[in-house]
Amino acid sequence: MLKKEIVVKTEKQFISLKSEINELIKDEMGMGIVNVFVAHTTCAIKVMEGEILLLSDVQDYLAKTWPKDGGYRHDMIGIRNVPINERINGFSHMRQLFFSSDANIPCQDGRMQLGQWQDVFLIEFDPARERKVIITYYS
Amino acid sequence: MLKKEIVVKTEKQFISLKSEINELIKDEMGMGIVNVFVAHTTCAIKVMEGEILLLSDVQDYLAKTWPKDGGYRHDMIGIRNVPINERINGFSHMRQLFFSSDANIPCQDGRMQLGQWQDVFLIEFDPARERKVIITYYS
Amino acid sequence: MLKKEIVVKTEKQFISLKSEINELIKDEMGMGIVNVFVAHTTCAIKVMEGEILLLSDVQDYLAKTWPKDGGYRHDMIGIRNVPINERINGFSHMRQLFFSSDANIPCQDGRMQLGQWQDVFLIEFDPARERKVIITYYS
Numbered sequence A, B, C: 001m002l003k004k005e006i007v008v009k010t011e012k013q014f015i016s017l018k019s020e021i022n023e024l025i026k027d028e029m030g031m032g033i034v035n036v037f038v039a040h041t042t043c044a045i046k047v048m049e050g051e052i053l054l055l056s057d058v059q060d061y062l063a064k065t066w067p068k069d070g071g072y073r074h075d076m077i078g079i080r081n082v083p084i085n086e087r088i089n090g091f092s093h094m095r096q097l098f099f100s101s102d103a104n105i106p107c108q109d110g111r112m113q114l115g116q117w118q119d120v121f122l123i124e125f126d127p128a129r130e131r132k133v134i135i136t137y138y139s
Helices: A018-025 A054-067 A091-097 B018-025 B052-065 B091-099 C016-027 C054-065 C088-095
Strands: A002-009 A015-016 A031-038 A041-047 A100-108 A119-124 A131-136 B004-007 B015-016 B031-038 B043-048 B102-108 B119-124 B130-138 C003-011 C014-016 C030-040 C044-048 C104-106 C119-124 C131-138
Touching: A002 A018, A015 C003, A018 A031, A018 A119, A018 A131, A018 B102, A031 A041, A031 B102, A031 C131, A041 A100, A041 C088, A054 C088, A091 B043, A091 B052, A100 B102, A100 C030, A100 C104, A119 A131, A119 C016, B004 B018, B015 C016, B018 B031, B018 B119, B018 B130, B031 B043, B031 C054, B031 C104, B043 B102, B091 B102, B091 C044, B091 C054, B119 C044, C016 C131, C030 C044, C044 C104, C119 C131
Parallel strands: none
Antiparallel strands: A002 A131, A015 A119, A031 A100, A031 A131, A041 A119, B004 B130, B015 B119, B031 B102, B031 B130, B043 B119, C003 C131, C014 C119, C030 C104, C030 C131, C044 C119
C-alpha cells in the first residue's frame, strides 16, 4: 500500500484531486485500486464531470433542496452542549448526505481508469477551510 | 484480510459501528482499509456525524421526501408474486437509494482515520430487525 | 488482483451485473472484495433490489426531481466550448449525482456476500449506449 495525506485549502467548492492522485500512483505498474477519503463531515468525494455550468446546476440543486436557513435542529446551538459560537452549518451536513466520504477507482499502469469526462472532486459545503484528504493505493 | 460478520438488532435507526470495527482492527499495525457492507436492501452504511438533532433533521428530510404512504408501486402487493402479507416498505427502499450499502475507510495502526466528528453508522429504514453487517480489513 | 473490463450495451436502464461478476470470481476461494466501477459520468453502480415496480418508483422519483427539461445550465450548448450537436443531458448528470460510480462488495469462496434481495446494477441515465464497466477482485 501507498498512502498520502494531503491538506487542501478549499477556496473553491469543487476541487479536482486528479493531479494529487496521479502523482502518488504514477510509478505503480499493473493493476491497483485507489481509495480517496475525506476526514470531515461537511465535505464529500465525488467522481463527476467538472464542467463549470454543471457545477452551477449542482450548486443550485443543493441550495434549493437544503437552503442555509432551512430551520435545521442541528443549528439550535443554544440547547446543544457546544460553544455558543459553534458554526451554524446544518445545511452543510444535509448536503453532504447526498454524496459520500469515499470513492474507489481502479488503476492500471500508474493511472486511474477514469472515463473521458470523469474527474475526482473534493466538494466543500462549508466556507473555505483546511481539509484533510487521505489517498491510499493498493495492488 | 480479516473479516467479521455481525448481526445487529436495529432498535435504533442510526447505530454506530465504530466499536465493532475498532475491535476487529485494533492489533493491525501499519496501513490498511476497512470495508463495511450491509447485506440488506433497506439499510445503509454512512460515514456521518451522530449529533442527535442532526439525526432528527435527516429523519425529517427522509420522511418528507419519501413518506410512508407515498403511493409506491412496489407496495402493490396484490399484483406482485409475493405472499399477501409481504412487508409494505417502498418508502424504505427509496430512502436507501439516497445512501449506499458500503463505506471504505483508511486505517493506520489499528484505528480508522476518521475525522473528529465522523462516525460509521448502520441506518435502518424498516422497523427493528436483525441485520447482517460484514466488516473486512485488508492491508 | 483479478480484473475484467466489460462493455455493456444499455438497452435497459437497470442492468444486473451479477452474472458477469460471479463469472470473474467463481474460482476464488477464501475472502475477497470486488470493486465495480463505471467509467462514465452519466451512469451509476448501485446495490439494490431489482423488483420491477420498485424500478418504476425509482424512475418516477428521478423524472420528477430532475426532469429532462429542467433548465440546466449545462445544456446551454451555445455558450460552451463543445460541438453544437453535443448531447443535451444535464438531467442525466444530475440524476447520476444521486448515486455513485462504484460499489465495493465482500466475497467469500467465489461468491459475493449479497443479501437475499440485493443485486448489483449498472444504471443508465442517457439513452442506450455502449458503456465500460471495470470489475476488480482482490483478496
